[in-house]
Amino acid sequence: MAYELYYWDGLQGRGEFVRLALEEAQADYVDVTRGPEQDGLGTGAMMALLDSRSEPHPPYAPPFLKDGDLIVPQTANILFYLGPKLGLAPKDEGLRYVANGLQLTIADLVTEAHDTHHPISGNLYYEDQKDEAKARASDFIQHRIPKFMHYFERVLLQNPDGHKRHMVGDALSYVDLSMFQIVEGLRYAFPKATKHFADHYPHVVALHDAVAKRPNIAAYAASGRRIPFNESGIFRHYPELDKAVR
Amino acid sequence: MAYELYYWDGLQGRGEFVRLALEEAQADYVDVTRGPEQDGLGTGAMMALLDSRSEPHPPYAPPFLKDGDLIVPQTANILFYLGPKLGLAPKDEGLRYVANGLQLTIADLVTEAHDTHHPISGNLYYEDQKDEAKARASDFIQHRIPKFMHYFERVLLQNPDGHKRHMVGDALSYVDLSMFQIVEGLRYAFPKATKHFADHYPHVVALHDAVAKRPNIAAYAASGRRIPFNESGIFRHYPELDKAVR
Structure with a gap:
């Protein structure tokens, strides 16, 4: 199953640190907020998870990663989780x-x-x-x-x-x-x-x-997938x- | 061997999040900068590690934990590392x-x-x-x-x-x-x-x-070991x- 990355649409921001790892590893992933609403994607899908009153482990803020039922929030945490799976972490x-x-x-x-x-x-x-x-x-x-x-x-x-x-x-x-x-x-x-x-x-x-x-x-x-830096982002x-x- | 916790002397700061875990678990640890210089402790011992030009994995800033040869920096990272060892992390x-x-x-x-x-x-x-x-x-x-x-x-x-x-x-x-x-x-x-x-x-x-x-x-x-809050700390x-x- 593809990883689902949730981050604000239209900016690199903190999500970009995760995207670079997924792209380097050629991992199968969906950049959720940038997908079409008719497929259940888009910013609404992210807000639904952020605002959920039933999700067992709701994230505080984007970015977060969904791998099956598990939601992993916080950039460094996502990379710590993904690193070994993507071959991008030390073996030791x-x-x-x-x-x-x-x-x-x-x-x-x-x-x-x-x-x-x-x-x-x-x-x-x-x-x-x-x-x-x-x-x-x-x-x-x-x-x-x-x-x-x-x-x-x-x-x-x-x-x-x-x-x-x-x-x-x-x-x-x-x-x-x-x-x-x-x-x-x-x-x-x-x-x-x-x-x-x-x-x-x-x-x-x-x-x-x-x-x-x-x-x-x-x-x-x-590819055009990498959003240019802009004045909505971190940098x-x-x-x-x-x-x-x- | 005792864990060695390195943090600025005289304030709770970020080090306190680690101290609380070590104290709850009754772990054997040394609060390095608060120890006597004649025992190789004190702030000088911390600065020597921070400034070392030979340490394989130097930390950027306190707090950091030394467990044998391994230096684990950053509060959340220290707790992620210690949690399972201290019985203070989820089993899953x-x-x-x-x-x-x-x-x-x-x-x-x-x-x-x-x-x-x-x-x-x-x-x-x-x-x-x-x-x-x-x-x-x-x-x-x-x-x-x-x-x-x-x-x-x-x-x-x-x-x-x-x-x-x-x-x-x-x-x-x-x-x-x-x-x-x-x-x-x-x-x-x-x-x-x-x-x-x-x-x-x-x-x-x-x-x-x-x-x-x-x-x-x-x-x-x-015990008196918990430093009172003061205006050198975070809070x-x-x-x-x-x-x-x-």
Whole structure:
């Protein structure tokens, strides 16, 4: 039976980390909200599950995955669940917790990237918190991006099995795919701030480039199925929030 | 061999979610930064691991757990790892992912609670972002606390195995212990906003009360080992950020 991925229609957002794993593995999946209503798909199908008063284990928010009767919510949790099934997790049990720890650190970065444009409230428009967004984005560019990226660079260098090419273990994992997405997203949102990424974080950028060239990822990018970045997503390009750094 | 828990000294913070599980299970553990330097403990021991250039899998930030050679970072990941070993996770494999999804939603709430006092930057003092903190805390109290708490109440009511007493499965899990800590923390930080919690979220509060009465948790609270809430932690009581809600 196909996996069912539930996520907001029209944006990459957190769902994209899951899509990249499903696409790399050529897994059979349905992107539920992007399907037709007459087939029981669409956003209504997702809202019905989110609002259900009878579902034994209702999710709090998208993305969530449905595998038969089991609903698995939260991006990192979905990837932890899918990783071994898709051949995208380390074989070693201990390293799977290392992978999950890295994925949760990536999730923290994603939340901070989101909060650059919504530092006060997700219930207010960006325009209504623009000054605060400028302050938070400035801190993110100056302090947070370097702290996370230096760490990820170090993870690649210190991974004893990865030959500086994999975040964990000696083969491609979902964490590598997520690192690709982090570089893509930060470059889209902050082209000035990320201009010298390849100089500062050469192994992270090399990993990004290697993932981009993988046949299934390249085919996915060319297919039209990958929604372009836009200003409904997590990574948004507001030029006034971007700035050059050395 | 004893588990080694690494977390900032002097605050409950995210480490407390792990401590509650270890204490409930009466596990053998060392709270590393709170131990004496002459025994190789203390904050220096934690910083050495965080800054290590040779550790195969360095953590990004505390808390992290060391179990032999394995370092497991990130609160939810530590609990996912420890849960089965401590008898605090569901026996059913699928339900373990449900538990992890709940714990990650709790982690999201914890991050938002932190950001009420630091909405712009963790590198600035609270006093330097007080106006923004007031705006974010107001949104948190009005919109976010109710959204999370209604959800958790619903999880208790819809859990088919829990008789409205457990978040997942038919027995106590680390998720229940974390819910206790959420109620404790929100009540400490926002006494006015949480005044009617028992009316609005009766099953969540009943779960909190049941956990508080468990012998090992009560003994831990009475032992002096549980650091009191304070304004270095995640849940901080700044009266100007609190406000009454109906």
